[in-house]
Amino acid sequence: MPAKQAVTRTEVADLFRRIIRLSDDTIGQNRLVYTPNWVAAQQALIKFAVDQKLTVSVDDYGTVYVDLPGQTTASPAIATGSHMDTVVHGGKYDGLYGVLGGLSALLQLRDKYGQPRQTLRVISFSEEEGSRFPVTFSGSKHYAGIIDVTGITDNAGISIDSARATAVSQLQREPGVSRSLPDLPQSFTELHIEQGPRLSNQGKTIGLVKAIVGQRRFSVTIIGAANHAGTTPMNVRKDALQTAVQLISRLNQLATAPDPLLTFTVGHLEVSPNTSNVIPGQVIFSVDCRHAEDRILDTFEIQLRNAVNQATAPGITTAISRWVSDKPVPLAAPLLAANRVLATRLGYDPVVMVSGAGHDSEIMSRVTPTTMIFVPSVAGISHAPKELTAPADLTAGIALLTASLHQQAYS
Amino acid sequence: MPAKQAVTRTEVADLFRRIIRLSDDTIGQNRLVYTPNWVAAQQALIKFAVDQKLTVSVDDYGTVYVDLPGQTTASPAIATGSHMDTVVHGGKYDGLYGVLGGLSALLQLRDKYGQPRQTLRVISFSEEEGSRFPVTFSGSKHYAGIIDVTGITDNAGISIDSARATAVSQLQREPGVSRSLPDLPQSFTELHIEQGPRLSNQGKTIGLVKAIVGQRRFSVTIIGAANHAGTTPMNVRKDALQTAVQLISRLNQLATAPDPLLTFTVGHLEVSPNTSNVIPGQVIFSVDCRHAEDRILDTFEIQLRNAVNQATAPGITTAISRWVSDKPVPLAAPLLAANRVLATRLGYDPVVMVSGAGHDSEIMSRVTPTTMIFVPSVAGISHAPKELTAPADLTAGIALLTASLHQQAYS
Structure with missing residues (x-):
């Protein structure tokens, strides 16, 4: 028919x-x-x-x-x-x-x-x-x-x-x-x-x-100190965004190591106070990583947490929390x-x-x-x-x- | 008295x-x-x-x-x-x-x-x-x-x-x-x-x-392509935020060269669509730079524009516009x-x-x-x-x- x-x-x-x-x-x-x-x-x-x-x-x-x-x-x-x-x-x-x-x-x-x-x-x-x-x-x-x-x-x-x-x-x-x-x-x-x-x-x-794939999502917070963009000398700044860009850059490198199929995405990033003439006092960004094997995600999570903890500097504190953890x-x-x-x-x-x-x-x-x-x-x-x-x-x-x-x- | x-x-x-x-x-x-x-x-x-x-x-x-x-x-x-x-x-x-x-x-x-x-x-x-x-x-x-x-x-x-x-x-x-x-x-x-x-x-x-100080403010735009954070392999992404973090990191280095008193601030940064499970398709950020001598600002502006232009990659376009230019x-x-x-x-x-x-x-x-x-x-x-x-x-x-x-x- x-x-x-x-x-x-x-x-x-x-x-x-x-x-x-x-x-x-x-x-x-x-x-x-x-x-x-x-x-x-x-x-x-x-x-x-x-x-x-x-x-x-x-x-x-x-x-x-x-x-x-x-x-x-x-x-x-x-x-x-x-x-x-x-x-x-x-x-x-x-x-x-x-x-x-x-x-x-x-x-x-x-x-x-x-x-x-x-x-x-x-x-x-x-x-x-x-x-x-x-x-x-x-x-x-x-x-x-x-x-x-x-x-x-x-x-x-x-x-x-x-x-x-x-x-x-x-x-x-x-x-x-x-x-x-x-x-x-x-x-x-x-x-x-x-x-x-x-x-x-x-x-x-x-x-x-x-x-x-399994997926894990994290929220990374970087706290520095907001201050005047004109009057604060470069060497005394506690610029949360500058720490964030170094850290995100490092994480992107790290993510290539565990496995080529690991995906790593920083999709959400919020700067505070987010004004052109104020040094950022705080940045919060998301990390989304996915892979079909839990052990690959385990490996990356350890590297991620280490990198976030090592990103601290005088006057800068960092924190990471996981809010999604779905197994493959x-x-x-x-x-x-x-x-x-x-x-x-x-x-x-x-x-x-x-x-x-x-x-x-x-x-x-x-x-x-x-x-x-x-x-x-x-x-x-x-x-x-x-x-x-x-x-x-x-x-x-x-x-x-x-x-x-x-x-x-x-x- | x-x-x-x-x-x-x-x-x-x-x-x-x-x-x-x-x-x-x-x-x-x-x-x-x-x-x-x-x-x-x-x-x-x-x-x-x-x-x-x-x-x-x-x-x-x-x-x-x-x-x-x-x-x-x-x-x-x-x-x-x-x-x-x-x-x-x-x-x-x-x-x-x-x-x-x-x-x-x-x-x-x-x-x-x-x-x-x-x-x-x-x-x-x-x-x-x-x-x-x-x-x-x-x-x-x-x-x-x-x-x-x-x-x-x-x-x-x-x-x-x-x-x-x-x-x-x-x-x-x-x-x-x-x-x-x-x-x-x-x-x-x-x-x-x-x-x-x-x-x-x-x-x-x-x-x-x-x-x-004189001050100049710029708006830098990076356009890539928003896409699914789970299904898009790392090697085909056009991630505007990853380009932005490399560029900001480079600019922060460049800003140290012309003069120690030059201030450089990225105070405002907007990611689009800004969702944890979507690869950023666009980033706009501000650059605020100040110095008491116009020629120092001139020098930095040339380096800034070159760096922004060089940050393009396949599928990524960049643009810069100046919206404040106040002389010292x-x-x-x-x-x-x-x-x-x-x-x-x-x-x-x-x-x-x-x-x-x-x-x-x-x-x-x-x-x-x-x-x-x-x-x-x-x-x-x-x-x-x-x-x-x-x-x-x-x-x-x-x-x-x-x-x-x-x-x-x-x-």
């Missing part, structure tokens, strides 16, 4: 364009969790799935589950999906590609093979980005039974509880929707754009993720091995790689075997309106996902 | 304490121009001077002129003074010391010697700090006939014209006050705290200012020479020095021979609530000013 599959692909592409148009794309995609744009997007997905006679449920965090029920409903589902929310001024593909790519795969399989042995499930997680409330991955964390998120507010002072209640009730009232939290699946496969330049630079189409997350090796065979059979030369970004798979891997399929991001751009993946690459990722879901749910 | 002089000193000290108490000193002194605190302070000065039967006038910018008329009123006045306004959260002595020190000197001279040959004038300039409106030295600039300031607003959107009209009319309505802009004086002597640590570090009491201002050598003799006679070992900060004297020197007397700032602290000068040093500065005014107005 190739003609019917072509129709399916066109219909899903229409749904993609419909959801994209919900955001004014001159400023990128803005589907922050529980906002009207977000509600409209999940509603569009629900309506499409109900029209397609799929089984739709919505949990109390607003995650949408689209099931194609299997013959043996007693067995757990084979699941795929990603998140519906975006960062502020985000791109078109981060998250949404995994949701609609999953839907496209599910419909193509139904068109071609009919009812699966095990239930196929596409998940559209409510929130992953942490771009509205100070929490990340709350959709997958709720499904995985890891946390309850309550009592926090967004920048406008709106509580997550009231925003969620209003938004989720709109989804749960949609015709054909049941309110429920489905059982955990037998496996979870997340299709996602790479959000980095490795595949693109290597001219490769498919990445298979063996692990998600290995994903399921058997699923990756199976996808590698399938990808090769489809004519791709898959790259086994590490994800430098966090994903819902990080959470899902705690409760079920989980794997990820990456497709290239043009120039590695992500979290920005210019985020782009070539149509052929989008299709390739969906083809591999389809083959994998077929192997798992039909054989 | 030493007893009467002691009474005078006590009365001026009372006035000082009264003015200081107008600001809640837990957050420092806050007498921003044309605010209620500022009006109350100028009113206190006016009332005191009228009570002392001195001649008081107020110009249309709110500068207060307190005259002890001389026998030959046809001759120009011998003037002293400083400014009444403060920075936000300022200290007790910056500006106010020169106003009340001048008043103390004038009253001691009258007590001891009676009417002077030439008129003695104490000036309390309306504004010098630029801490409310985007203009500096507007008091002395108005007196010197250099500029009219109009049409600008403060952060609250209040126009300087309406703020000035309201505040100045309150002063000009005070009993005994005439509204006028007096003729320019024959000389101007400004008594001021050093606002730097040189005198304090050398254990000296009196500084005589031969020049006010030499003060009157004959007045300094005379003060040096008087200071030595009084038992001080005066230090001839350069002022690293701007002062009303910079403006007054354009229209009349001008000199400055500095007293030590404890630890060089200024523009802060902890600004302090020891009582003995305050007295020493006033003693030298008194001797100088005596020499000029009575002989």
Whole structure:
């Protein structure tokens, strides 16, 4: 039935364009969790799935589950999906590609093979980005039974509880929707754009993720003494910024040593009082470092702490505190091995790689075997309106996902 | 009449304490121009001077002129003074010391010697700090006939014209006050705290200012590319902050070469987007450099521009623009020479020095021979609530000013 599959692909592409148009794309995609744009997007997905006679449920965090029920409903589902929310001024593909790519795969399989042995499930997680409330991955964390998120507010002072209640009730009232939290699946496969330049630079189409990097974040504080830029001789200054630039320069050197794949970023830096005619009295900066192996992060953390402690000078004090420490997350090796065979059979030369970004798979891997399929991001751009993946690459990722879901749910 | 002089000193000290108490000193002194605190302070000065039967006038910018008329009123006045306004959260002595020190000197001279040959004038300039409106030295600039300031607003959107009209009319309505802009004086002597640590570090009491530094300020922009801190490999990053820290470090080295007295300050630095998990795409920082000789500033500016231009790298562009260029201002050598003799006679070992900060004297020197007397700032602290000068040093500065005014107005 190739003609019917072509129709399916066109219909899903229409749904993609419909959801994209919900955001004014001159400023990128803005589907922050529980906002009207977000509600409209999940509603569009629900309506499409109900029209397609799929089984739709919505949990109390607003995650949408689209099931194609299997013959043996007693067995757990084979699941795929990603998140519906975006960062502020985000791109078109981060998250949404995994949701609609999953839907496209599910419909193509139904068109071609009919009812699966095990239930196929596409998940559209409510929130992953942490771009509205100070929490990340709350959709997958709720499904995985890891946390309850309550009592926090967004920048406008709106509580997550009231925003969620209003938004989720709109989804749960949609015709054909049941309110429920489905059982955990037998496996979870997340299709996602790479959000980095490795595949693109290597001219490769498919990445298979063996692990998600661990990350540690630190805050480094340097305290000197603010003083008059004109009257204070150079040799008696306690200039916090001058110490900071020496230290950051040193850290950048140190970061090259433990491993070439270690990433090191000073992304945030605040000078105080930050006036052109006053010597900086205080500087606070962030350090973000990531690697797939905890021991590499251990090594760098020791060097980092030593360098910060050694940066003290007469009248200058330094301090460092760690505020994020996420261990590397290995994903399921058997699923990756199976996808590698399938990808090769489809004519791709898959790259086994590490994800430098966090994903819902990080959470899902705690409760079920989980794997990820990456497709290239043009120039590695992500979290920005210019985020782009070539149509052929989008299709390739969906083809591999389809083959994998077929192997798992039909054989 | 030493007893009467002691009474005078006590009365001026009372006035000082009264003015200081107008600001809640837990957050420092806050007498921003044309605010209620500022009006109350100028009113206190006016009332005191009228009570002392001195001649008081107020110009249309709110500068207060307190005259002890001389026998030959046809001759120009011998003037002293400083400014009444403060920075936000300022200290007790910056500006106010020169106003009340001048008043103390004038009253001691009258007590001891009676009417002077030439008129003695104490000036309390309306504004010098630029801490409310985007203009500096507007008091002395108005007196010197250099500029009219109009049409600008403060952060609250209040126009300087309406703020000035309201505040100045309150002063000009005070009993005994005439509204006028007096003729320019024959000389101007400004008594001021050093606002730097040189005198304090050398254990000296009196500084005589031969020049006010020239200063240039620049804005340096570094543009790279913002990207994901986890997914972007180190070797393809265009990290604007890493370029900035290398450049600032290099500039700090370069600044030591032209002359030990050259000051170099990066006081303001803004990172964009300034988020811990995003590689900085842009950094803008300020450069403030000062020296008493223009050729030293010329030399450094060439090196600065070369270093900024050389800091470009693949994917990184840099730019520099100059937004302040004030030439060094030499003060009157004959007045300094005379003060040096008087200071030595009084038992001080005066230090001839350069002022690293701007002062009303910079403006007054354009229209009349001008000199400055500095007293030590404890630890060089200024523009802060902890600004302090020891009582003995305050007295020493006033003693030298008194001797100088005596020499000029009575002989």
